[in-house]
Amino acid sequence: MEAAALPVRRALRSSVGTAIRKFLNRYGLIIALLALPVYFGIHDLVNQHSLTHIFENLKDGVSNGAIWALVAIGYTLVYGIVELINFAHGEVFMIGSFVSFSVWSTIGLTLTTGALGVVFGLIVTLFVAMIASGSMNVLIERVAYKPLRNAPKLAPLITAVGFSFILQNVGLEWYGGSQKGVDDLIRAQTDFFTIGGVHITHADVLAVAVTTPLVLLLAWFITKSRLGKAMRATAQDPEAARLMGINVDTTISATFLIGGLMAGAAGLIYALYQTTIWFFQGFQAGLIAFTAAVMGGIGNIWGAVLGGVIIGCIQQIADDRMGGGTWTAAIVFAYLVLIMVFRPQGLLGEETREAG
Amino acid sequence: MRVTRTAVAGCTAAVLAAGLAACGGSSGGGGNGGSVSGDNLTIYSSLPLQGASRVQGAATVNGAKLALQQAGGKVGKFKITYKSLDDSTAQAGKWDPGQTSTNARKAASDKTTIGVIGEFNSGASAISIPILNRAGIAQVSPSNTAVGLTSSDAGAEPGEPNKYYPTGKRNFVRVVPRDTVQGAAGASVLKADGCKKPFVVNDKEVYGAGLATNVVDSLKAQGIPSLGNIGWDPKAPNYRSVASSIKAKGTDCVFISGIVNNNAVQLTKDLAAAMPNAKILGPDGICTATYTDPKQGGIPASLANRVQCTVATLDPAKYPPAGKQFFAAYKKAFPGTEPDPYAIYGYESMSLLLDAIKRAGDNGNNRQDVINALFATKDRQSVLGTYSIDKNGDTSITDYGLYKIVKGQPVFDRVIKASGS
Structure with missing residues (x-):
């Protein structure tokens, strides 16, 4: 009797376990992601009788996240195509900020410049910064990665770290070791407009207005253009792509160029958004953006964007409500662990080449 | 190999037992109360000369230089050399823990060292005081204000200030109010x-x-x-x-x-x-x-x-005549910008050290005697006004x-x- 009951009980227990596991697998991630905003949303409703505060956090998160997203795209594209973590990418972004500041100071943009002059000057600056960062990224690939294409995987990883330090020192020589305040050309924290009590500032508008078209353009480019198709083919199988007549080297260079262009744009937005630049900003941003890329599913552009925005929102909520920033990094990375546990391939990740 | 390891272990045990770090410290100038042989003495300063504190650091150095220059580079029979060290790194953009302790060790290992001006930042002094304390060298800070460096009053962390003075004797004074x-x-x-x-x-x-x-x-x-x-x-x-x-x-x-x-x-x-x-x-x-x-x-x-x-710096007009003279002399020696508020503290730190050496008389080359003279400072008429140094090393000025x-x-x-x- 007892012997017969045991398997039944075990089966019952395991079916409950399976059900819970299934439920968690399907919805755990969503629950985890929504936990913070929902909790604080309810908290606000109870205490302040409005959702303005939490929406304000999320708005800040989206605009901050837009910058991380642009940097994350560089990581994700490069990893997707050559399976290399380009550690120097954060520094390429930093150089983008530095170039932006020196360009706009050179062409004479100051706080007293009129609105039209600022807009025109910044468009010029944006192009210069994008081209500078893009060509620098291509150069790094030529010098440090291309000769190592058939070398052991660790070799390009180390040259990447090497380049990251070299560029950091360039930044250090350029503007010194402390954070440097730059002119607040766009009156970053002035309200542009207000919806339902949520203040949308100039900085928010800038971040979203520059990022959105760039990402859309990039998505179109990757799916529709010839080079974009070549990139995807190379990502899937470089050997087969070569056999199909795709110039793999050019395709890889183009990938680095695009990643660099995005980083340059992010550099300009960062300088205008934060109004502070620092030789070390690339290290931090690089770490966050790389996390965003992994969180979203490395190799996937929309994943990078989603990851960037999610990290941006977590940062803002943590900064605002959890000990004034003391715990922010810990909370962001706890989230990374959670997401990785539920979805090792990332939110929108596809199976990678090794796995598939 | 074995011998070395035993020696190190023995040394560590001795340090733990005695609470002193005399091991391997033969280059430390003979420990407490050591005399510098000869009449050539060196005063070091360790201040941030890079990063955002560079203006303050440079002004302090200039002030110290001016004081020594006005004293003719000597006190009685002793010839004083001033060496300025940088406790910041370009990488950090501010005082750096590693650089700070390197500087302190450098001063401690120089047999002619009679005093150190510094650090600029209290966090840095928390690192250099114990090193200089073991070597028995007088330290005068132009700017440290953290309470815990000298006393356990409100604002100090548990264990402060005793953890900074491993020998149990004091060697650190400051010329700014805490x-x-x-x-x-x-x-x-x-x-x-x-x-x-x-x-x-x-x-x-x-x-x-x-x-x-x-x-x-x-x-x-x-x-x-x-x-x-x-x-x-x-x-x-x-x-x-x-x-x-x-x-x-x-x-x-x-x-x-x-x-x-x-x-x-x-x-x-x-x-x-x-x-x-x-x-x-x-x-x-x-x-x-x-x-x-x-x-x-x-x-x-x-x-x-x-x-x-x-x-803690006041308007030139609020200072005694000596202070006013300082501002005039400083502007003449370092023309250009207005003196940073810390220039006068660099000047006074050096002056106080020179005064202590002078008061130690013939023993001006004895480190402990100079430290004793520093702590015996009473009603000193300085560029900052008249002040005394108490047993903790704090100034009596409160403005x-x-x-x-x-x-x-x-x-x-x-x-x-x-x-x-």
Whole structure:
């Protein structure tokens, strides 16, 4: 009797376990992601009788996240195509900020410049910064990665770290070791407009207005253009792509160029958004953006964007409500662990080449 | 190999047992009470000469140079050489723990060292004092204000100050009032400015966190308790959400307790934007051109009328004749900009050391005698006014100056009389 009951009980227990596991697998991630905003949303409703505060956090998160997203795209594209973590990418972004500041100071943009002059000057600056960062990224690939294409995987990883330090020192020589305040050309924290009590500032508008078209353009480019198709083919199988007549080297260079262009744009937005630049900003941003890329599913552009925005929102909520920033990094990375546990391939990740 | 390891182990055991680090310290100048052989003495300074504190550091060095120059480079029969060391690194952009201890070791291993001026930052002195203490070398700080370096009064961490003095004897004095005074001064400025709900933020360093505690205590004593005291992350890209959470508490004034090198400019900009009417007050750690001047990466000119800072330095006109002479001599020796508030403290640190050597008489080359002379300083008539050094190494001066920002420079506004409590 007892012997017969045991398997039944075990089966019952395991079916409950399976059900819970299934439920968690399907919805755990969503629950985890929504936990913070929902909790604080309810908290606000109870205490302040409005959702303005939490929406304000999320708005800040989206605009901050837009910058991380642009940097994350560089990581994700490069990893997707050559399976290399380009550690120097954060520094390429930093150089983008530095170039932006020196360009706009050179062409004479100051706080007293009129609105039209600022807009025109910044468009010029944006192009210069994008081209500078893009060509620098291509150069790094030529010098440090291309000769190592058939070398052991660790070799390009180390040259990447090497380049990251070299560029950091360039930044250090350029503007010194402390954070440097730059002119607040766009009156970053002035309200542009207000919806339902949520203040949308100039900085928010800038971040979203520059990022959105760039990402859309990039998505179109990757799916529709010839080079974009070549990139995807190379990502899937470089050997087969070569056999199909795709110039793999050019395709890889183009990938680095695009990643660099995005980083340059992010550099300009960062300088205008934060109004502070620092030789070390690339290290931090690089770490966050790389996390965003992994969180979203490395190799996937929309994943990078989603990851960037999610990290941006977590940062803002943590900064605002959890000990004034003391715990922010810990909370962001706890989230990374959670997401990785539920979805090792990332939110929108596809199976990678090794796995598939 | 075995021998070496045994020696090291034995040495470690001895250190643990005796609480002294005499092992391998034969180059340390003979430990406590050692005499420098000969009449050539060296005074080192260890100050930040790179990063956002470079203006303050350079002014302190200039002040020290001027004092030695005016003394003719000698005291009695002793010829004094001054060597300036940099305790900052380009990488850190501020004082660096490794560089600080390297400098202290360098001074300790120089047999001609009679005194050290420094450090500029309290967190740095927390590293160099124990090293120089073991070597028995006099240390005079031109600027350290953290309470815990000299006493266990409010604002000190548990274990302070004894952990800095492994020999049990004192060797460190300072010529600026400690932060119990600056905290009280800050609180009385906030009260005078009509603040009802002040908030304190600190950079989590020895100096910033310690001063924040003093400010919080003094605010409470003034009847306007602070709404909170939180640490800020110097590496964060911005502080907008932090600022909005501070605003949400109804804050009308903010005290920024930290140094400019820890991203204080960005913090100020974000606080000011979140709270367009809030007044912002900072301590000596931010009272320098790299914070106040937009051309040097400081806060925008539009915030100048909302931001003030306190330094123990006063207006030249408030000083005794000797002080006035100093300002005139300094401007002549280093023409160009106005002297940074710390120039006079560099001058006085050097003068005090030279005076102590002089008072030690023929034993001016004996390190312990010089330390004893420093602590015996009584009613010294100096450029700062008349002061004494107490048994903890603290000065009896308590006047603080309030500075406003005019054309990107910190400019003296008025004297704050604050009791040292």
